[in-house]
Amino acid sequence: MTDTIKVTKVAESKISDVDFSKLSFGTVFTDHMFVCEYENGAWKKPEIVPYGPISMDPSAKVFHYGQAVFEGMKAYKDDNGKIFMFRPEENFNRINKSSERLAMPAFEKDYFFDGLNTLLNLESDWIKPGNDNSLYLRPFVIATENGVSASPSSKYKFIIICAPAQAYYSGEVKVLFADQYSRSADGGVGFAKAAGNYAAQFYPTELAKKRGYQQVVWTDANTHEYLEEAGTMNVFFRVGDKLLTAPTSDRILDGITRKSLIELAKSEGIDVEVRPVKVSEIVEAAENGTLKEMFGAGTAAVISPICGFTHKDKEFDLPKLEDAYGARLKQHLTSLQANRAEDPFGWRYEVPSMTV
Template sequence: MNSNIEIKHIEKSKIDTVDFNNLPFGSVYSDHMLTCTFKDGKWQDAVVEPFAPISLDPSAKIFHYGQSIFEGMKAYKDADGNTLLFRPLDNCKRLNKSAERLVIPQIPEETFMNGLKALLKVDDAWIPTKEGSSLYIRPFMFASGNGFHASPADEYKFMICTAPSGAYFAGKVKVLIEEKYARAANGGVGFAKAGGNYAAQFYPTQLAIEKGYNQVIWTDDNTHEYIEEAGAMNIFIRINDTLITSPTNDRILDGITRKSIIQIAKDLGINVEVRKISVTEVIAAAKSGELKEMFGAGTAAVISPIAGFGFQENDYDLPELEKPYAALLKKTITDIQTNKAEDPYGWRVQL
């Protein structure tokens, strides 16, 4: 594949119609997108082109067999106007891990990074500078080849679209521990960022919303005894001064924010345990006052504090702490991401 990327500029930018001081999350789109097609057994040249609808045949296999995966990333501006990314190669590696599981051709790292850089260069003005805002980046791949036969497609699309965005969640959330539905099963695709994983979450999440909760805490598919994830995020639970998170497996996404939190927390002297944690243990800690914090962790929200949770018709409120780990860890990560602090890990990439 040629590393040259064709640039097709939009005739007239729509950036002047956007209020950068009041950005929603993920629903205002930048001027351009990156497209790369896999056909005839290889990836073709990538193109940066105006953001626009795409045309697919009704028989495209994405519609019938769900070969679709994605990633979530962000670009930031520092005080000097430099464009910054956070652990982008980890996103590329995880996208390819998802691709392997869904029999989608893996995207070369060179194509991923060169395409991303070219797109961000063209849409540089779309990267917000307001505190708490960022350019959300959505790389995704899907089966564009045609046919009703239940088999992998022969053509695929790799695309990157971007959206200047404000905060994902406003304030703390209230969650319901799930006792019936499962997000993923052993041997399944829970570890992959497959679109179908998220589609399957919507119904039980909607049921929780109808009961007055914002999200679901997922438990294991077999016994529903162990805490696994919080909505579309990894989950951390603080009991006394120990921070606990579930180990990754077939069912749990290997979150990049999760990995970053574990490393930073250890370096801050926080005791971190990566182990299975039961619902019973969490309830007991809540009743004894030892449960101090729960929070979700992911690219979109970075860290989303949980104010309380429900289980078996009972509600449990978490205490208001003067110096929560969630706030400390979020500030530490976002300061690294936005070049307000040193990056001892080499996670920050300047374009």
């Protein structure tokens, strides 16, 4: 595999300077990164190089027209030192789907998997075994052609960087149901992991944080009557013993953790409904005591329990359950991801061992 990828190693690893017990998510990066350039209608030979700054012209189109997409993935190490990824082909398909929506070129599948396999072997020491430990992988594509004409770029960079990770959220998570701002609209780019989607939601999320909430749960742009997803997570609601979540659409990200949890829940005999979820029904369920739990689901967050929500200045607290679906599903999912449980779904991808 490495014969397709030029590898330039660091002179000395910085891993000894890292306190793995005190990681702040996405702030510490490994020694190397994967880089591949696109020009003249084709992807060039990829490289793995020391992690560091990249030089770009101020007129690069990513800065002016926002052609940028990304993915979030994780690698895990079991107690025998084997490295695994979780459903990586889904991430590959989704980044190309996102790229297509922003008029960017699809990436080569062989380069994607060869790059990840080589990079993970090279950075193996950064992947710690054990509960909540992982290596977060961030593939992304940016437009690099110089010039400020309003048109798609003819040049791009595909890069993968890696960050050792533990839990994304610590402590309790409270959310605000949106009733003014919107994350996405019909016919837009809400389904894509486009960088601009996240930039557009930062302002209303900051307003919510000033009021003591960690996330906004977005509602449909037309009426604000239907709950969709949170800023970094898809959202599940347990009403009685039934688990509800919104269907995907061109407004909602097709979350890989989301779709996996739906299948896991069904396999455990949990009644799951994928359908439009009204704000009014969740408020009513909270008022009459049938709303048992809410949780967010995503690659970085895995599953984050939501302890309460607010809608139109009315606050609701959720009960603390002994047998919470969220905790049960998280334990099942993380055990499967890290090779501590059987994988009847075929989701786990073992990274082939190689000398780099």
